[in-house]
Amino acid sequence: MKKILTAIIALMMLAVLACGAAAEDVTGEWYAEVYGMAMKMTVNADNTYVLEAAGDVAPGTWELDGTNLIVDKGTEAEGVFAYDAAAQTLDMAGEMLFTRTAIEAWAPAAVRAEAALADFEGVWTAQRVDAFGAVLPVDDAGVFMDAGIAGANVSLTVTFIDTETFEGEAVLENGVLTLTVPAKDEYSEEQVFTANALEDGSIAVTMDLFSEPATFYMEKVQKLD
Numbered sequence: 001m002k003k004i005l006t007a008i009i010a011l012m013m014l015a016v017l018a019c020g021a022a023a024e025d026v027t028g029e030w031y032a033e034v035y036g037m038a039m040k041m042t043v044n045a046d047n048t049y050v051l052e053a054a055g056d057v058a059p060g061t062w063e064l065d066g067t068n069l070i071v072d073k074g075t076e077a078e079g080v081f082a083y084d085a086a087a088q089t090l091d092m093a094g095e096m097l098f099t100r101t102a103i104e105a106w107a108p109a110a111v112r113a114e115a116a117l118a119d120f121e122g123v124w125t126a127q128r129v130d131a132f133g134a135v136l137p138v139d140d141a142g143v144f145m146d147a148g149i150a151g152a153n154v155s156l157t158v159t160f161i162d163t164e165t166f167e168g169e170a171v172l173e174n175g176v177l178t179l180t181v182p183a184k185d186e187y188s189e190e191q192v193f194t195a196n197a198l199e200d201g202s203i204a205v206t207m208d209l210f211s212e213p214a215t216f217y218m219e220k221v222q223k224l225d
Contacts, residue, residue, distance in 0.1 A: 026062075026069055026083055030090055030098035035140040038105035041090075041098055043069075054134045106135060108198060108217055115175040115197035120149045123222035124203060131214035138216075145205060145216040149195075154179045156193060160209070166191060 030041045039053040043062060049071060051058045060072045069081040069090055081090040081098070090098040106128070112119060126138050126145040138144050143160040154170045156179070157163060170179040170193075177195040195205045198217075206215045 026064060026090070028100070029102075031101060031103045032096050032098040033103050034096055035134075035136050037134055037136060038103045039096075039098075040102075056133070108204060109200035109202065110198065111175075111204075112197040112199050113175060115172075115177075117151055117172055117177070119197035120177050120195060120203060121151070121223075122220040123148050124218040125221050126205075126216035126218045128217045129214055130217070131209055132212060143209070143214070145218065147203075147205065147218060149177075152177075154193075154195075156205070158207070166193065170195075 027043045027045050030043065032039045032041070034053075037054055039051065041052075042050045044050075047061055047063060049060050049062050051060065060077065062069055062071045063073060064070075064083070067083050067085075069083050071077070071079045071081070079092055081092050081096075083090055088100045090096075124147040128135055129138055129141050129143055129145075131141065131143070144158070146157045148155045149170075152169050152172065154166075154168060154177070156166045158166070166179065166181045168179050168181055170177045172178075175197070179193040179195075181191045181193075183190050191207065193205055193207050195203050197203050201220065203218050203220075204215050205218060206213055208214070
């Protein structure tokens with residue numbers, strides 16, 4: 001009888017350990033949205049992981065310490081995620097929250113072919129900016145653009161550290177509206193803005209920002225009379 005009881009207890013302990021192991025199975029795919037950017041982290045059973053965001057892929061290692069998932073331990077990139085098996089979340093102190101639910105990355109609408117001047121008219125404000133390899137809400141990026149377009153007359157206000165307004169008569173060619181603003185003096189440079197009308201009724205305005213292209217996706221906030 002004692003041997004049978006011991007065997008039953010042993011089986012019960014194995015069952016508990018198995019449930020615990022299942023609860024702490026962090027392997028698989030995890031998804032997050034950080035500053036408007038979709039991220040995917042694939043946690044592999046061999047204690048490696050791969051993080052994908054904005055077209056970049058970054059590999060690393062992980063280990064589980066209790067209910068904490070530690071990535072890249074002992075390096076400058078070390079991070080600690082609190083693992084909640086019941087909620088199926090990985091939470092880095094509120095900075096990044098990964099779940100098992102896939103997040104679809106935001107994508108702009110298609111460019112409207114052969115757009116007319118009427119497609120650009122109105123008062124516009126930027127919602128997102130695609131710059132330096134990431135697409136972010138303008139509040140997170142800290143760079144803003146507002147536009148007023150009436151016919152070929154364009155006024156653009158860009159705020160990034162300072163606020164500057166660019167005005168002039170644009171040229172529409174092959175559906176693309178281009179505003180060229182000459183350099184103000186020998187210390188400044190010519191600035192070129194190109195605008196495309198998109199199929200969802202928004203517009204996309206591209207300019208150089210620190211010698212890199214930045215595209216502002218803008219929604220109409222007011223029609224012109």
